[in-house]
Amino acid sequence: xxSFLLAATLLAAPVAAQEHVxxxxxxxLIARADRGAEGPATITVRNGxxxxxxxxxxxxxxxxxxIDLSGMTVLPGLIDSHVHLDSDxxxxxxxxxxxxxxxxxxxxxxxxxxxxxxxxxxxxxRNLGDRDGVTLALRDxxxxxxxxxxxxxxxxxxxxxxxxxxxxxLGLNDDVAEAMVHTDNLCDGVxxxxxxxxxxxxxxxxxIKIATTAGVNSVIAAGLGQQMFDDEARAIVDTAKLYGKxxxxxxxGASGIALALRAxxxxxxxxxxxxxxEVALFxxxxxxxxxxxxxxxxYKERLARDPNAYSPAVLEKIKWRIGITGxxxxxxxxxxxxxxxxxxxxxxxxxxxxxxxxxxxSHGMTPRTALAAATTGAADLLGLADQIGAIEPxxxxxxxxxxxDPLSDVTVLKRVAFxxxxxxxxxxxxxxxxxxxxx
Numbered sequence: 001x002x003s004f005l006l007a008a009t010l011l012a013a014p015v016a017a018q019e020h021v022x023x024x025x026x027x028x029l030i031a032r033a034d035r036g037a038e039g040p041a042t043i044t045v046r047n048g049x050x051x052x053x054x055x056x057x058x059x060x061x062x063x064x065x066x067i068d069l070s071g072m073t074v075l076p077g078l079i080d081s082h083v084h085l086d087s088d089x090x091x092x093x094x095x096x097x098x099x100x101x102x103x104x105x106x107x108x109x110x111x112x113x114x115x116x117x118x119x120x121x122x123x124x125x126r127n128l129g130d131r132d133g134v135t136l137a138l139r140d141x142x143x144x145x146x147x148x149x150x151x152x153x154x155x156x157x158x159x160x161x162x163x164x165x166x167x168x169x170l171g172l173n174d175d176v177a178e179a180m181v182h183t184d185n186l187c188d189g190v191x192x193x194x195x196x197x198x199x200x201x202x203x204x205x206x207x208i209k210i211a212t213t214a215g216v217n218s219v220i221a222a223g224l225g226q227q228m229f230d231d232e233a234r235a236i237v238d239t240a241k242l243y244g245k246x247x248x249x250x251x252x253g254a255s256g257i258a259l260a261l262r263a264x265x266x267x268x269x270x271x272x273x274x275x276x277x278e279v280a281l282f283x284x285x286x287x288x289x290x291x292x293x294x295x296x297x298x299y300k301e302r303l304a305r306d307p308n309a310y311s312p313a314v315l316e317k318i319k320w321r322i323g324i325t326g327x328x329x330x331x332x333x334x335x336x337x338x339x340x341x342x343x344x345x346x347x348x349x350x351x352x353x354x355x356x357x358x359x360x361x362s363h364g365m366t367p368r369t370a371l372a373a374a375t376t377g378a379a380d381l382l383g384l385a386d387q388i389g390a391i392e393p394x395x396x397x398x399x400x401x402x403x404x405d406p407l408s409d410v411t412v413l414k415r416v417a418f419x420x421x422x423x424x425x426x427x428x429x430x431x432x433x434x435x436x437x438x439x
Contacts, residue, residue: 021046022423023060024067024399026074029053030407031391033075033372037407040070045397048423052393067425069401069418075371076391077123077398077421078413079378080353081290082248082269082342085117085138085152086110086130088350090217090298093309098131107134114138114149116351119427121416123398124151124378124388126342128209128248128269129158131182136204148426151398153382155248156205157185159196159236161228165215165250190235197239207382208240209248213256216295216317217310217347224252224272224317226259233263246383248290254278261285267340267381270295272321274328279335288381290342291329293359296322298348326363333364340381341374357410367410397423 022045029041031053042058044051060066086106089097097106110130117125127135139152158165162183185200187193197208212228233249240247241264249260252272260268261281267288271278274289282289299318302309310318332339343356360370379389387396399420404412417429 019047020423021051021061021064022067022397023058023064024074024420025057025070026072026401027070028073028405029391030073030075030371033368033375033407036368037073037405041074043074043391043397043399045399045420045423048397050391050393050395050397053391067418067420067428072401072403072417073405073412074391074399074401074418075406076375076389077400077419078121078353078374079124079126079341079382079389080117080122080150080343080345080374081126081267081288081340081378081381082128082292082344083117083125083350083353084130084344084346085113085125085127085135085350087346088113090302090309090347093302103132103134106132107137110134110138111141111147111149113346113350114142114147114152117345117353118148118150118419118421119416120351120353121400121402121413121419122150122353123400123419123421124153124382124384126153126155126207126248126378126382128155128207128250131157133157133203139206148421148424150421151388151396153206153384154204155207155209156200156203157182158209158211158250159185159187159193159200160211161232162186162188163227165211165213165217165227187232187236190231193232193235194239197236197243197245201240201243201245205245207246207248208236209250210236210260211250212260213251213253215250215252216321217314226253226256228256228259230259230263233259233265237263237265246381257281261287269342269344271328271332272324274331276331276335279331279337282332282337283335286338288338288340288377289329289332290340290381291326291332291360291363292342292344292347292356293325293329293363294343294345294348294353294356296325296359297352297355301349326359329360330364333369338377339365339369339373340378341370342378352414354410354413354416357406357413361410367407370410371406371413396421 024043142149187196246266249265251257379385401418419427
């Protein structure tokens with residue numbers, strides 16, 4: 001009877017959660033990009049969070065796992081503020097895939113692209129629009145630990161006006177468009193735009209993405225100017241704020257940038273025709289600029305493989321975009337605009353997100369400010385500055401390592417050797433010999 005009561009008591013008693021402690025020995029530490037680099041350091045991670053950061057190489061406590069990165073530069077996990085994980089294809093190839101491949105297959109493609117992105121050192125991304133909710137589901141699967149990938153802040157399906165950049169019927173004949181394309185992300189007029197936002201909120205979107213101008217990839221010869229009225233943009237932003245959601249705005253033309261900033265947008269994506277008036281509005285509103293320079297790499301590579309990869313209407317805009325890329329960033333840097341890192345991966349290739357750093361530096365940024373844009377700056381834009389973007393006690397254990405000094409040569413960020421997200425090792429190019437538990 002006594003043994004039965006003892007067993008019952010043990011079963012009823014709460015079992016203490018098993019603690020997982022990892023110690024990282026860093027040869028050189030960039031805890032915050034805006035503060036520069038420090039010498040050797042020891043980072044203690046407990047249950048996926050950074051517990052403490054100490055100067056010098058300190059011995060690990062009994063039972064802790066030791067990861068020896070004493071020959072490398074250790075820094076926070078990188079953040080890409082503008083990706084599209086559901087595809088690595090564009091132009092005519094992407095259009096065809098949209099009609100011949102299933103949603104479940106695209107979900108697997110999104111998972112593959114997410115893993116490429118994580119392996120590249122990007123532990124958090126903001127996914128700005130997809131179809132059929134595959135990245136909303138992937139976001140949740142990653143959060144549950146079912147699959148490996150970056151933390152995802154997701155916009156659901158992007159919103160635009162009829163015949164705007166997000167109208168999937170562009171370039172299709174009427175019969176196909178009516179049968180195949182969803183239009184519940186389109187809005188014309190204040191009430192419809194409020195409804196469009198509420199629909200994405202109901203689907204679980206973390207952020208709202210809209211287009212106030214045409215796009216380079218829009219299959220329509222309508223230029224890149226404004227395609228939304230002021231009252232429509234304001235209705236979208238006001239409704240998003242009502243639900244506590246930030247708003248990211250696709251905008252190329254100056255008038256579309258200006259109306260979005262006046263409406264209260266949190267970020268402008270692309271911003272290709274940024275002028276003095278818009279720079280002043282950025283400073284006044286505190287919005288972030290996300291340059292997405294890497295798009296030109298995707299365009300060049302696809303056209304090198306197939307000169308007919310894009311329709312004539314799109315190709316004309318692509319040639320213009322290639323020629324003007326980086327000019328707006330130069331103006332933004334000189335004007336003191338806040339900048340967050342974003343690639344538009346999906347137009348450019350997933351897993352090569354770090355190519356953006358080299359382009360940013362060639363157009364006015366320093367290695368330090370470019371790295372800050374991909375850590376502290378992007379974390380602030382995403383509303384996650386208290387969780388990610390720096391190696392500090394209490395923050396998520398998102399840690400990467402590279403050989404070399406990214407504050408003097410940003411190209412080393414293209415070769416990330418070690419990736420940890422939330423305390424889990426996702427990549428260790430040097431093997432796991434240094435990560436064995438010490439007694």
